[in-house]
Amino acid sequence: MNIPQLSPSSIIEGRWNKNRYEIKEKIGEGGIASVYLVEEVQTRQQYAMKISKDSISINREYQLLKKFHKVDMIVETWGIDDLKLNGETYYYILLEYIKGENLKEYNEKNKLDNTIIISIILIILKGLQTFHDEEYIIGDLKLENLMLDKRNSKLKIIDLGGVVKNGDTIKEFTPLYDRASWKCGERIAEASYDLFTVMIVFIKLLLKESIHPKNQKIEDVIEKLKKLDLDKELENFIIEGLLKNKKSLNFYIKRLKNLYNRERGYQLQKRLLLKEKRVNILLSFSILFFITTIIFLFLI
Amino acid sequence: MDNKEVVIKQIIVVTDGESNVGGNPVDAAKEAYRKNIIVNTIGIVDQKQEDEKPLTEIIDIAEAGGGIYEYTYIDDLYQTMQSVTYKTVNRTIQEAVNKQLKEMIGQNLDDMTPASRSKILNYIDTYSDEIAIQCCILMDTSSSMANKILSARYSILDLIDSFKNRKGKVSTAVIAYPGEAREGYRLVLNFDEDLKELERRLYEVKTKGTTPTAPAIHYAMEIIEDYNNINHPEEILKLEDAIG
Numbered sequence: 001m002n003i004p005q006l007s008p009s010s011i012i013e014g015r016w017n018k019n020r021y022e023i024k025e026k027i028g029e030g031g032i033a034s035v036y037l038v039e040e041v042q043t044r045q046q047y048a049m050k051i052s053k054d055s056i057s058i059n060r061e062y063q064l065l066k067k068f069h070k071v072d073m074i075v076e077t078w079g080i081d082d083l084k085l086n087g088e089t090y091y092y093i094l095l096e097y098i099k100g101e102n103l104k105e106y107n108e109k110n111k112l113d114n115t116i117i118i119s120i121i122l123i124i125l126k127g128l129q130t131f132h133d134e135e136y137i138i139g140d141l142k143l144e145n146l147m148l149d150k151r152n153s154k155l156k157i158i159d160l161g162g163v164v165k166n167g168d169t170i171k172e173f174t175p176l177y178d179r180a181s182w183k184c185g186e187r188i189a190e191a192s193y194d195l196f197t198v199m200i201v202f203i204k205l206l207l208k209e210s211i212h213p214k215n216q217k218i219e220d221v222i223e224k225l226k227k228l229d230l231d232k233e234l235e236n237f238i239i240e241g242l243l244k245n246k247k248s249l250n251f252y253i254k255r256l257k258n259l260y261n262r263e264r265g266y267q268l269q270k271r272l273l274l275k276e277k278r279v280n281i282l283l284s285f286s287i288l289f290f291i292t293t294i295i296f297l298f299l300i
Numbered sequence: 301m302d303n304k305e306v307v308i309k310q311i312i313v314v315t316d317g318e319s320n321v322g323g324n325p326v327d328a329a330k331e332a333y334r335k336n337i338i339v340n341t342i343g344i345v346d347q348k349q350e351d352e353k354p355l356t357e358i359i360d361i362a363e364a365g366g367g368i369y370e371y372t373y374i375d376d377l378y379q380t381m382q383s384v385t386y387k388t389v390n391r392t393i394q395e396a397v398n399k400q401l402k403e404m405i406g407q408n409l410d411d412m413t414p415a416s417r418s419k420i421l422n423y424i425d426t427y428s429d430e431i432a433i434q435c436c437i438l439m440d441t442s443s444s445m446a447n448k449i450l451s452a453r454y455s456i457l458d459l460i461d462s463f464k465n466r467k468g469k470v471s472t473a474v475i476a477y478p479g480e481a482r483e484g485y486r487l488v489l490n491f492d493e494d495l496k497e498l499e500r501r502l503y504e505v506k507t508k509g510t511t512p513t514a515p516a517i518h519y520a521m522e523i524i525e526d527y528n529n530i531n532h533p534e535e536i537l538k539l540e541d542a543i544g
Contacts, residue, residue, distance in 0.1 A: 016413050031383060055409070056390050056428075059421040062414075080414045089410045168429055169465045171386050175379065180462070188465045214375055 014081035058091040073127035104143035137189035181213040199241040315440035316344040319513030328517035329365030339365020378455035477516035484515030
């Protein structure tokens with residue numbers, strides 16, 4: 001079931017559309033697919049090409065990408081075709097190439113402040129909403145699947161391989177984000193399954209240390225979260241999303257919006273307070289200086 | 301359409317070593333495949349020893365058994381068992397569809413353009429969640445598994461838990477090999493037994509001894525056939541269902 005290694009600067013050709021692409025480099029690899037940066041020979045246009053031996057999953061992903069192409073978070077798709085490699089048939093979809101880092105890499109290198117983290121989560125939740133409205137569940141959401149498109153300053157979901165219809169079984173999952181691995185629910189496609197993955201994304205962004213269901217219980221993670229000394233409301237928001245996520249996504253979005261405004265309020269207040277402090281210090285120094293000058297003058 | 305008639309039968313061999321007693325497991329897998337039972341293999345590799353010689357035997361067994369093989373770390377076993385099952389189901393349906401397409405129009409799915417095969421693939425995708433599965437897990441419990449048995453136990457329970465959410469029926473049996481004393485295998489759970497028994501019985505399984513893969517595969521075949529003789533007459537997947 002493995003995809004053969006394609007070496008840079010080799011040329012591959014779409015079986016039906018006869019388009020020719022030059023392989024640039026491998027940019028990703030998952031359980032059932034490899035992703036290469038390719039350049040169309042004729043147009044010099046760059047794409048990300050997702051190649052797999054699994055025609056069902058490629059077909060499914062292509063259709064989902066088309067269906068949701070209007071959603072801001074979804075990458076543009078440019079076609080589907082087959083490849084013949086060493087006599088075997090492989091299947092591929094051509095995707096918009098996004099220059100940038102995925103959230104996991106970005107989070108490891110940068111210190112994100114809470115307002116930015118909250119706004120990232122808000123963007124994700126809104127993206128999820130459009131899927132849920134159409135009765136689809138994302139399933140395998142994780143930091144690695146979220147790309148920061150720096151050129152357009154957007155957040156994109158780059159893998160829809162785990163998307164299933166509401167009510168179906170979750171077929172692709174990552175233990176860290178999977179509520180069944182944490183013993184917090186079943187592996188069944190419903191809105192609350194996605195909400196749990198979002199809460200883990202949230203926690204991963206706030207908490208820099210590594211967590212994993214084989215080493216910890218969800219209660220341990222909550223303990224760690226509490227030590228962060230977050231806004232109490234925000235803390236409760238996350239814990240509820242993890243444990244008793246029975247409310248609609250809309251409810252969580254509204255609530256998080258409020259929390260976002262609050263957090264921004266805090267930050268502003270903090271900044272104002274800091275400014276005030278600075279002014280006060282300056283003032284007291286000038287008064288002190290004034291008095292010492294006066295005393296000095298008197299002494300002479 | 302009556303999905304209850306069609307059953308996909310699979311054996312999943314989970315092992316961390318090569319078979320060393322009791323005959324050739326490749327031959328056993330071949331025999332199973334002839335009886336319409338697919339044999340998949342999962343090789344557990346060690347995270348620390350990267351230069352360990354790969355378990356090439358599992359490739360041969362899977363090939364002979366018409367199945368797929370996968371390498372995994374013990375911690376990821378539960379995920380791998382799932383994906384192997386899903387892939388098997390999809391592949392089996394796809395092969396059945398291909399066979400009938402070939403008979404009807406002399407083409408198979410790969411001969412069609414992506415756009416024209418799309419509808420059939422959609423169907424297979426939906427259908428795969430509804431089709432009945434009969435799954436026999438063969439768990440290696442030889443002495444080398446000693447420090448992995450906890451995770452293995454967990455993986456089996458997790459897989460069965462996950463099956464509960466499928467639309468199609470799943471019957472599961474679990475065989476540990478080697479068994480007690482000199483037996484080549486030990487039946488932990490048979491198809492029609494209560495799943496509640498499983499957890500307790502899994503805890504009774506001890507790791508020791510050799511790796512008699514072939515006798516275990518033979519025994520799996522036996523209990524799958526026994527179960528089918530009582531419960532399900534054979535039925536072949538019809539393409540009219542797929543495109544109808």
